[in-house]
Amino acid sequence: IADVMSPYPIxxxxxxxxxxxxxxxxxxFDQIEAAxxxxxxTKGQPTAIVMKTVKGKDVSFMENQAGWxxxxxxxxxxxxxxxxLKAILAELEGK
Structure with missing residues (x-):
C-alpha cells in the first residue's frame, strides 16, 4: 500500500x-484512559486514538521481532x- 499511497503520517x-x-x-494506561x-x-467531531506500541513488549524473544x-x-x-509477563505483573503489584 505504501508504494501506491502511504497512510503516513496517519x-x-x-x-x-x-x-x-x-x-x-x-x-x-494513564494516557489510554485520558484519550x-x-x-x-467530545461531541460533534469524530475521535481517533493512535497508539504507538512495541510488538511483543516485555517478552525477551518477541519484543520488536516482526516475525512474531x-x-x-x-x-x-x-x-x-x-x-x-507474570514476573513483571508481580513486580508492579508489589509497588
Missing amino acids: VDKLEAFGFLVAAIDGHD LNTARE HGKAPNDAEYAQAMGE
Whole structure:
C-alpha cells in the first residue's frame, strides 16, 4: 500500500479528515484512559486514538521481532512468555 499511497503520517491524515486525534503511548494506561475520556466527552467531531506500541513488549524473544506479528507461540514459548509477563505483573503489584 505504501508504494501506491502511504497512510503516513496517519495523524496528519486523520486530522485532515476532521478527526480529533489523540496520539499516545499505547503502553501507558494513564494516557489510554485520558484519550478514552476525551473521546467520550467530545461531541460533534469524530475521535481517533493512535497508539504507538512495541510488538511483543516485555517478552525477551518477541519484543520488536516482526516475525512474531500474527504468529502463535508453541507451548514452550507460551510458557516462557507468560512467565516473563507474570514476573513483571508481580513486580508492579508489589509497588
